[in-house]
Amino acid sequence: MAKRTLEPMLWLMFSAGGVLAALLLPILLLLFGFAFPLEWITPPTRDHLQAIVTFLDPLARVVLLLFCMLALFHAAHRLRFTLYDGLQIKHLNELIALCCYGGAIAGSIVAAYLLWTVA
């Protein structure tokens, strides 16, 4: 039997995260990075945003966590190959993979913690 590797799983998360990031990040950054701070639109109240996070609890939290996790793994996977191709540092392959995926795992844990502190 062929050796099983994590690679297909990583590519799957890369694509899923890529789609989610492409669909959602532009509007979220536009709203929370520009429209609300520059007061083009009145920012939503904290209670309203809290209601979104706790919608059909824990459904919204799980969905938001999946979004964060997949987008982070998408970024980690892509950055890993960018550093590999761009800088020709093949000898640091393991270290780069460790930092990229380690960052994504740490980010996901922080995301889970923060999402579950919203009450």
Added chain:
Amino acid sequence: MGDKDRPAYTEYHPRWYRKRVSTYWWLQRGTYLVFILRELSSVFVAWGVVYLLFLVRAIGQGEEPYKDFIGWSKHPVVMAVNLISLFFVVFHAITWFNLAPQAMVVRMRGTRVPGKWIAASNYAAWAVVSALAAWVILGG
């Protein structure tokens, strides 16, 4: 051809001649640069998630921290980072949706759906999801 013209037997595999590629190969052509910039959009995708997590933390902490977050997001440095990030995130979305026809082969009634339609449906989904997200966030 005499024996002396043949290469001597060696236990080691000969090393192929390979021209060393410059570390800065991606600066040599516009298309290479666009490729590497597209790949670097990953950094800004990660920043987008981190920024939103700051928001989630503020929401979890209460009314005052949420106001502080809005205040912090007005800071010129934060705004500059977000502006660059928005550019790269949109760049990621466009290149991603344009590549979708290469990744998806959709067949309808035995014929392959043209790539343009697949890309167009992705753009349509982008518009719908963005409108929906804005509607939910702005309170319906």
